[in-house]
Amino acid sequence: MTDTFQTSRSDDTASFGFKEVPRTQKQSLVRGVFDRSARRYDLMNDVMSLGIHRAWKDMTITRANPRPGEVLIDVAGGTGDLARAFVDRAEERRARNGGDPARAVVADINYEMLEAGRKRGEDERLSWACVNAECLPFGDATADCVMIGFGIRNVTDRARALADMHRVLKPGGRFLCLEFSHPTTRALSRVYDAWSFNAIPRLGQLIAKDRDSYQYLVESIRRFPNQDAFKREVEEAGFKNVSVTNFSGGIAALHTGWKI
Known part of the structure; x- marks a missing residue:
């Protein structure tokens, strides 16, 4: 497994791509990235992952095992594609077995992303x-x-x-985190880095007219902890029975855990 990009920083700074910025500024900088990319976000996800992100999300929903009457909080839910998939999957089970409809809260810090999701159609x-x-x-x-x-x-x-996601879960509740991660072989890592650093920012400029935001997204993926390191972070937050499933050779990884 490749090592996470390392750089020194103080407690007063946070990573923003390959740069270190004051911690108090990161939130607004990230908001700016998604303000600019919201309109083309779903299209760029298809382009950046060659459409494979849809399969990753479908496998994530299968692991979530939605049931009638359940409540999902979709954190950083953006345009709501995971939340919609969750309630739709629960509705399929409800049609067979009865029960109440599942509900989901799409929770995101970026208003523009939420508005882009709402424009895809209201759902009670x-x-x-x-x-x-x-x-x-x-x-x-x-x-x-x-x-x-x-x-x-x-x-x-x-x-x-x-820790806050752990807090809002009911005892017996489940946590799922799907994120870009680190390829598990050096050969795949080289191919992935070549695609990420050379193609994605250019596609961002061509499709979304925004190279800088997609340069940040590529860099933020590279800076993210590897699968084992992030697994430890999830465990330290209080989750139990934490497991990791690599998708597409570790290009993405699903971390799951339980509140017990």
């Missing part, structure tokens, strides 16, 4: 909340499932965000 099973992952405005033990897809690497204080 979904609610939308412009909130910070590090201080979720939900009561203790209110969710059956908490999910975060491709968002944890943009959080300033991961430990605080993970």
